[in-house]
Structure formats: structure tokens, C-alpha cells
Amino acid sequence: MMSATDTPADAIVRVVAAIPRGRVTSYGAVAARAGLPGRARLVGRVLGETEQDLPWQRVLRSDGRIALPPRSAAFREQVRRLRAEGVTVTAGRVDLRRFGWGGGDLDAALWAMPGPRA
DNA sequence: GTCGTGACGCCTC
């Protein structure tokens, strides 16, 4: 997907921009989809640097928790945005089994599973 | 060239 001219950051931006509204995914998943397996930290760095209109609030840690200090302004902003698009945020965390982006292998598997409260 | 740091992730206790 990544042509020779663009940087890993460009690939990351494309992946994040492609996350559907009302869905969330993890840094690791974004990195993998961008062709950068294991570069989760790079994703975080890119999100913090870029000035573009990205749905960065849809990117969470692998356990579904927001990767920002609970008391930071950015944290509150992320929670506000997620709730605005229908994502339930409880104690700074999101249930990936319910809102995870079906693109990832694990996400898809969990999504297809007959949940306890399906 | 090395060290410290970070919007991460997986494993183990």
C-alpha cells in the first residue's frame, strides 16, 4: 500500500483516516495495517505530531484504554468525541469487543464470537 | 555513538 515516495507517517495517517465513525482500534493494529508491524509507538508519535483532521480519538491502547493521562485536556477531549459518535467510554476505557474495528484479525474473531451478553 | 524518553505491546506475577 505504501508507495516509495511517502513515509511511514503517511501510511499511518491513511489508516487512521480510514477508521469508521463509531469504531475504535489499537495503535498496534494501525501500525500493522500501515505495513509497520511492531511500530505502535511510532503511531502514537505521528498522531501527536500531525496537524491534520484525523479521527485520532478512535485509536486506543491494545487493552481498550485511552493512552493519555486521565487528567489531561486531550483525554477529556477524546472521551467527549468518542461518546459523541456513539462509543461507550467507561472509566477511560472502551470495550473493544463491541466497538473494535473489524479490520484486525483478533478484532474480527472476537466480533464473530457469541459474546456473554451478545 | 550512547543515553534517556515516549499517545505501545506482550508476558508474568
Next chain:
DNA sequence: TGAGGCGCCACGA
């Protein structure tokens, strides 16, 4: 569930 440890890569001092 939470905390600690180690690995990973990019960057600035």
C-alpha cells in the same frame, strides 16, 4: 484487573 519488566523503534541532547 493492576503493576512491573523487557523489547521495540524514532529522536533529541
